[in-house]
Amino acid sequence: MTNIVEEIKTAVLEGEDDLAQSLVRQALNDGLPPIEVVNRGIVPGIQAAGELWQQNKYFHTDMIMSATAFRTAMEVVEPLISEVEAGGLGKFLIGAVAGDMHDLGKMMVVAMLRGAGFQVVDLGEDVPRELFLDKVIELEPNILGLGCYMTTTMPELEAVIKSLEEQGLRQRVKVMIGGVPTTQEYANQIRADAWGKDALDAIIKAKKLMGPE
Amino acid sequence: MTEEPNRIKIAAQMHDHVMSLTGIPARQFYTDARVMVEAFSEVADYYGMDIFRAAGDSYNAEIEAMGGKLIYGEHSMPTLDSRNPLLKEPQDLQNLKLPDFSRDGRLPYILDCIRLSREKEKGNKSGFFCGPFSLAVGLRGFPGFIKDIRKRPEFARELLDFIVDEVLVNYLKVQQEYCGVTMSDGFNAWASIPNLSAGELMEWVVPWSQRVREKAARFGMTVGCLDGDYCEERLEKFDPEVLHNAFEVQRASLGRPICLLGQGRWHEYPLEPVLDYTAALRLQGIQVPVIAWVNARLLRDGPVEAIIWMIKRFIQTFGRNHELSLHLANIPADTPSDHVHAAVAVVHAFGKKPIADNLDEIAFTPPRRETFQEWRAQRRKSANG
Numbered sequence: 001m002t003n004i005v006e007e008i009k010t011a012v013l014e015g016e017d018d019l020a021q022s023l024v025r026q027a028l029n030d031g032l033p034p035i036e037v038v039n040r041g042i043v044p045g046i047q048a049a050g051e052l053w054q055q056n057k058y059f060h061t062d063m064i065m066s067a068t069a070f071r072t073a074m075e076v077v078e079p080l081i082s083e084v085e086a087g088g089l090g091k092f093l094i095g096a097v098a099g100d101m102h103d104l105g106k107m108m109v110v111a112m113l114r115g116a117g118f119q120v121v122d123l124g125e126d127v128p129r130e131l132f133l134d135k136v137i138e139l140e141p142n143i144l145g146l147g148c149y150m151t152t153t154m155p156e157l158e159a160v161i162k163s164l165e166e167q168g169l170r171q172r173v174k175v176m177i178g179g180v181p182t183t184q185e186y187a188n189q190i191r192a193d194a195w196g197k198d199a200l201d202a203i204i205k206a207k208k209l210m211g212p213e
Numbered sequence: 214m215t216e217e218p219n220r221i222k223i224a225a226q227m228h229d230h231v232m233s234l235t236g237i238p239a240r241q242f243y244t245d246a247r248v249m250v251e252a253f254s255e256v257a258d259y260y261g262m263d264i265f266r267a268a269g270d271s272y273n274a275e276i277e278a279m280g281g282k283l284i285y286g287e288h289s290m291p292t293l294d295s296r297n298p299l300l301k302e303p304q305d306l307q308n309l310k311l312p313d314f315s316r317d318g319r320l321p322y323i324l325d326c327i328r329l330s331r332e333k334e335k336g337n338k339s340g341f342f343c344g345p346f347s348l349a350v351g352l353r354g355f356p357g358f359i360k361d362i363r364k365r366p367e368f369a370r371e372l373l374d375f376i377v378d379e380v381l382v383n384y385l386k387v388q389q390e391y392c393g394v395t396m397s398d399g400f401n402a403w404a405s406i407p408n409l410s411a412g413e414l415m416e417w418v419v420p421w422s423q424r425v426r427e428k429a430a431r432f433g434m435t436v437g438c439l440d441g442d443y444c445e446e447r448l449e450k451f452d453p454e455v456l457h458n459a460f461e462v463q464r465a466s467l468g469r470p471i472c473l474l475g476q477g478r479w480h481e482y483p484l485e486p487v488l489d490y491t492a493a494l495r496l497q498g499i500q501v502p503v504i505a506w507v508n509a510r511l512l513r514d515g516p517v518e519a520i521i522w523m524i525k526r527f528i529q530t531f532g533r534n535h536e537l538s539l540h541l542a543n544i545p546a547d548t549p550s551d552h553v554h555a556a557v558a559v560v561h562a563f564g565k566k567p568i569a570d571n572l573d574e575i576a577f578t579p580p581r582r583e584t585f586q587e588w589r590a591q592r593r594k595s596a597n598g
Contacts, residue, residue, distance in 0.1 A: 015363065056452050059410045061359045068356060099286035101295050104355050125296065126284060151229045151509070151545035152239075152289035181545060185514040198446055 004030065005041035008073065012045025013052075015065020017072040020045075024076045034080040042077070046070045046115040050200050063199070064104070067111035074114065088117055090210050093141035095123030095132065096179075097156035102149035105179060108199040109145065116203045118143075132160050136169050143206055145196075148179040157182070158190040174209045178202055221532060221564030223557055224262055225541035228269035228290065230553075231256045233546035234585050243269055243291055246325030254333050259588050260550075261557045266337035267330045271323075271400045275343050275380060276351045278318030279309060298354040303361065303368045311379055314387040328392040340388040344401025344438040345376045345421035352376075355403065362417055373421045382428050389434055399425065399438030405476070406443050407450075411458030414441050415465065422466040440466040442475035453486035460490050470494055474505045476542055480523040484530045491535060503531045506542040507556055513545040517555045517579050524559040525572055532568040539564070555579040 004027045011020035020042070027037050049066035052058035058066075092113050096106055103125050113120045121139060123131060136144060144164075146157050157177050164170040177187050178196035187195035194209055196202030232242045235252045242249055250267045257265035270290045277283050281299040283291040300306055314320055330336035343351065349372050350358050361369040381399075388394055404418040422438035429436040441462030445451055464470040472487055491501040505527045511520060524539065531537040539560055544553060562577045569575055583591070 054447075054450070056407075056450055056455060059406070059413070060355075060408045061362070061410070061413060064356045064359050065363060068360070099284070099289045101284050101292045103295050107356070150289055150292070151513075151543070151547070152232070153286065154545070154547070155288075181510065181513075183510045183514055 004032070005037065008037065008041030009045040009048065012042055012066055012069045012073060013048045015062065015069050017065075017069040020069040020073040021076055024073045028077070028080070034077045037077050038074070038081065042070060042073045043115045045073075046111055050112060050115075054200065060104070060108075063108050067108050070111045070115065089207070090118055090142035091139065092118040092120045092143045092145060092206060093123065093132075093135055093139060093173075094120060094145035094147070095127035096125040096147040096149065097153055097160060098126055098128050099156060100147070100149055100153040100179075101125050102147070102179070105149065105199070106147045109147070109178065109196065109202050112199040112203050113206065116207065118206065129156070129160050129163055133163055133167055133169065136164065136173050141173055143174045143176055143209055145176045145178065145202070145206075146192075148177065148182060151181045154181055154186070157186075157192070161190055161192060176202065176205060176209070218263065218561075219566050221528065221537055221539055221560055221566070222263040223539045223541070223560040223564075224264040224266070225257075225260070225544055225553075226268075227253075227256065227265075227541065227544040229546040230544035230548055232269075234550070239286060239288055239290065243285075244319060244322055246322050246329055249326060250329040250333065250336070253330070254335065255589065256585070257335050258592075259585050260553050261561065262335065264335050264337055265330070265333075266339075266341070267326045268341050268400075271341055272343045272347055272351055272402070274319050274323045275312075275348060275384065278312035278314070278320045279352075279380075281351065293351055295354055298352060298357060300352045300357075300372075303365060303372075306368075306372060306375065309375075311383070314384045315391060320384075320387075324388065324391050327388060327394060331392060331394065338394065338396065340385070340392055340394040340397035342381060342384060342388070342397055342399055344399035344404060344418075344440065345373055345381065345425060346418045346440070347401045347403040348376045348380065349373055350403045355408075362413075369417070373417075377421050377425045377428065381425050385425075385429050385434050385436065386432060389432065395433060396435045397429070399436065401438045401440050402442070402476075404438075404440040406441065406455060406459050407445055411441070411455060411462055414459075414462045419462060419465045423468070426466075426468060437467045439463070439473060439475075442473055442477070444475065444477045446478065448478065448481050451482050453489070456482075456486050457490050470499060470501045472501055472503045474503065474527075476506065476509070478508060479505065479527075480508050480511050480519065484526070488530065500536065502536040502538070504538050504540065505531065506540045509542045509545055512541055512552055512556065513548040515549070515552050517552060520552055520556050521559050521577070521579065524556060525563055528560075528563045528568060529572055532564065550582065550585060551579070554582050 008023045110120050110122050148154050148157050174193040176194045177192045184195045194205040196205050231252050253265045253267040282294040282297050284294050285291045327340045331338050418440050422440055426436045441459040443456050443459040463473055494501050558580050563572050
């Protein structure tokens with residue numbers, strides 16, 4: 001049993017998506033509880049990738065492969081675990097704002113958030129303002145993450161926050177922003193609660209927003 | 214003809230800012246070359262730039278002409294629909310139709326941007342194109358192409374060969390013929406660190422950047438791809454060894470050494486590792502030009518004092534012993550004009566050759582300038598009589 005979770009971890013770390021998925025199926029068939037597969041195999045794999053990233057040993061190519069393997073492995077096991085088990089840390093709604101099609105950074109943030117224990121709802125790219133508002137009402141997330149990757153779509157970040165304020169929703173949800181052109185200064189300027197410099201920073205800030213553990 | 218200034222030159226990548234400042238709708242800005250080039254030219258004059266290149270969505274037009282889907286925002290640059298890459302599966306390459314490079318999609322618009330810029334006094338005299346690696350990423354999506362590299366390396370090579378031999382070589386011939394350019398620059402932002410490691414860049418980027426350079430040289434075009442920009446966002450991860458490897462990637466791609474200090478956090482990185490690299494080459498009798506970019510987010514967020522400090526530091530460090538040129542990196546749309554004026558004025562004040570022994574002895578106050586609209590109204594009034 002120990003062996004197979006180690007193998008799952010290695011498969012996720014090394015970005016072997018097909019292998020990770022088949023190992024997860026095998027572990028489940030062998031009777032390993034789904035939450036054990038997640039906590040001892042899949043999550044440590046993506047976390048180890050993050051550590052190598054911090055050490056300059058992993059680059060975006062490696063992170064993308066690990067994030068893909070993480071997602072592929074989670075697809076098998078996610079339906080088998082409860083919402084509480086899957087995302088005990090909180091609910092995180094995320095999307096790239098209207099006009100913005102970039103998904104690379106968000107893909108890594110989503111994988112790392114899930115690995116950290118957040119339940120993540122990804123609305124995708126080019127998300128209309130109204131959809132963010134509707135989903136905040138419907139899903140009641142703890143945190144709304146807004147991604148923006150072009151300077152010309154940055155005003156949409158502020159527009160979403162303003163709309164939340166106008167609709168009386170702002171107090172219900174913390175707002176994080178991220179993406180290449182954004183900065184802490186800009187986050188302050190538009191009254192976001194936090195700015196994520198990259199995927200790892202986003203996890204730290206999101207945990208902080210959830211309050212003391 | 215205006216006389217060449219005897220100082221360090223200043224240029225900018227500024228499509229978002231030009232569109233915002235001039236108020237031209239995105240649809241028009243990214244389809245009407247005459248309007249775009251005029252707007253660039255005016256804004257370059259307003260700020261006192263030495264050179265401009267009317268280029269915007271330089272990663273899209275080739276793919277759009279082959280059938281790729283772009284999203285046109287009301288206020289933003291068109292972008293490739295990453296959810297819907299043109300080559301969804303490797304076998305789609307077999308059915309990919311080569312465009313008519315002088316007619317299809319918005320390639321005529323790009324060609325006109327190059328041609329009309331060239332006719333302007335301050336306009337860049339080179340063409341531009343999407344570098345082979347970035348074109349592959351555009352066709353397959355970044356995760357898709359990375360998976361190709363890792364799991365289907367034969368296909369990844371086949372795609373890169375196709376891009377160079379069938380797409381870029383033919384496109385460059387059209388640029389040469391239609392625009393009258395003898396040089397063209399390959400933009401290759403996907404081929405940066407930390408998107409890829411230096412080892413991956415050497416294996417998956419450099420050979421095809423070299424290949425397009427060599428093939429273009431056969432019909433008289435000087436072509437170079439800007440690969441290996443060091444863009445590490447986390448200061449604690451800054452690593453001189455990785456930086457030096459990035460410079461080696463740039464050297465291998467271009468066939469000559471340069472130090473491109475591009476989109477990274479050069480207002481925070483130490484500059485000594487750059488000097489170490491150039492000093493080592495100088496011992497071999499090789500001079501290394503330095504192309505230093507002023508960080509986009511610093512330009513937007515300021516404060517002005519930090520922008521001045523950064524540019525002064527570049528001039529202080531590289532101005533005397535290196536061939537230094539300065540660029541403002543992708544000026545964000547909403548950057549206050551005061552910030553840009555200050556950046557240009559610093560170069561004009563401290564960049565005079567020979568560079569002063571003590572820059573601190575030069576009195577400098579950031580200029581207070583009229584708005585772009587006021588300046589333009591005044592200029593048009595003067596022109597009318």
